[in-house]
Amino acid sequence: MSAHGPERKMTAHAGGPLNGIAHVPGDKSISHRALILGAMAVGETRITGLLEGADVLDTAKAMAAFGADVTQHGEGDWSVHGVGVGGFAEPEDVIDCGNSGTGVRLIMGAMSTTPITATFTGDASLRSRPMGRITDPLALFGCRAVGRAGGRLPMTLVGAVDPLSVDYTTPMASAQVKSAVLLAGLNAPGQTVVTERAATRDHTERMLRGFGAEVVTEKVEDGWRITLTGQPELVPQTIAVPRDPSSAAFPVCAALIVPGSDVLVPNIGLNPSRAGLYTTLKEMGADLTFENEREEGGEPVADLRARFSPDLLGIEVPAERAPSMIDEYPILSVVAAFAEGITHMPGVHELRVKESDRIDAMAVGLRACGVEVEESDDSFTVHGRGPGGVRGGAMAAARLDHRIAMSFLICGMAAKRPVTVDDASPIATSFPIFEDLMTGLGAQMTQDD
Ligand code: S3P
Numbered sequence: 001m002s003a004h005g006p007e008r009k010m011t012a013h014a015g016g017p018l019n020g021i022a023h024v025p026g027d028k029s030i031s032h033r034a035l036i037l038g039a040m041a042v043g044e045t046r047i048t049g050l051l052e053g054a055d056v057l058d059t060a061k062a063m064a065a066f067g068a069d070v071t072q073h074g075e076g077d078w079s080v081h082g083v084g085v086g087g088f089a090e091p092e093d094v095i096d097c098g099n100s101g102t103g104v105r106l107i108m109g110a111m112s113t114t115p116i117t118a119t120f121t122g123d124a125s126l127r128s129r130p131m132g133r134i135t136d137p138l139a140l141f142g143c144r145a146v147g148r149a150g151g152r153l154p155m156t157l158v159g160a161v162d163p164l165s166v167d168y169t170t171p172m173a174s175a176q177v178k179s180a181v182l183l184a185g186l187n188a189p190g191q192t193v194v195t196e197r198a199a200t201r202d203h204t205e206r207m208l209r210g211f212g213a214e215v216v217t218e219k220v221e222d223g224w225r226i227t228l229t230g231q232p233e234l235v236p237q238t239i240a241v242p243r244d245p246s247s248a249a250f251p252v253c254a255a256l257i258v259p260g261s262d263v264l265v266p267n268i269g270l271n272p273s274r275a276g277l278y279t280t281l282k283e284m285g286a287d288l289t290f291e292n293e294r295e296e297g298g299e300p301v302a303d304l305r306a307r308f309s310p311d312l313l314g315i316e317v318p319a320e321r322a323p324s325m326i327d328e329y330p331i332l333s334v335v336a337a338f339a340e341g342i343t344h345m346p347g348v349h350e351l352r353v354k355e356s357d358r359i360d361a362m363a364v365g366l367r368a369c370g371v372e373v374e375e376s377d378d379s380f381t382v383h384g385r386g387p388g389g390v391r392g393g394a395m396a397a398a399r400l401d402h403r404i405a406m407s408f409l410i411c412g413m414a415a416k417r418p419v420t421v422d423d424a425s426p427i428a429t430s431f432p433i434f435e436d437l438m439t440g441l442g443a444q445m446t447q448d449d
Contacts, residue, residue: 005428008425010448014415017442018441018443019261023243025433031051031241032055032102038079038082040085041237047079049240054428054429063107084233088116095121099125109183112157127154130152135147172349175201190230197223206299208228213234240297244268247431253306254413256308257338257410270290277332280315290303314340317345329351334407337390339386365396392418406427409445
């Protein structure tokens, strides 16, 4: 039994081509932020297209525990009656964020400048992940934190009584750290400044502006400086969540490597701070087109069309692109295995502290499938075996990581022999309809006892 329900061993087999339209769920990053910012505005925020994956549902529960009124009206259709900036009530019980680093880190930021105490925990994966990267900057506001060794959950935060404003430079490229500081800054007087050396996803800044906060982003010599004016009155919003480019990556990449495929993935958010995978796939020679490009709710959106691409070539993925595709390296490494030549992916140390150590998880699983992979502390290299050239015939460990589980199932759809994932249950954290969606396109997947 994992935190996501009973363990489910699943096997993907090569079958016919993948064809059809794939409606992937709402964006996970935007869904978390919609609930949290809705809870910090006074009045009703209405959200459509919310991702109803376990990660986001845990954030919804947490917002209710902090005093917001969170209601589901229909599929993806939610409202949040917020309590205002500084209005969070003290939760009566431990906040369980399940598998979600984004959930726990953003919520910690949001509560850290309100004089309440909250204790956070999560599943075995989340309890192994570092929280010092969040509690260090939150301490500058006056928030105290006590957790397990190495800054791990469970952890109790005592929010600042008289929060100070903060000027902080993030030591690693992390939208979660940047966002936690900005959310903390909402209830601090004066201006909170965050500088990041590499631009990471900017949903928090865009959405804060949408909720009426003053947020200014400037290019500075050593990166980007974001300045938030504290103690705004956030105005409730109507939010249509775009569909998740990180989830779209799975049917898109599957179509590129399964012979004869042609798949349309409509309404995908293509914020440039998220779209690095698609640039990379084009550079590899993918037959991928962006149709009906438009803007919705302040985010660029397009329909993605992916067709089988027999001429994929390995490439050098620029290290500076990593923040814009950080969640996509597992599935990219699968595509790289079906390309000709070598794909080198440098500058990806952050992958070691995701839901699992994703460099190690992919290297071990791909090697078991007959693919040569080299790794260093902050890079990995996949030696492509060409179209149809991956042997498969292996069992990969998902390590409580949804993206590892989905990546190996996609691998099994194009490999010579089936690929089994020891536990597919974590897929429900971000992509609860993955199995139905992929089998609807023609994929062959079986659940093993
Ligand atoms: C996220 C930021 C990224 C990403 C995660 C979602 C966010 O994490 O990996 O899936 O919504 O802010 P880091 O901030 O650790 O890079």
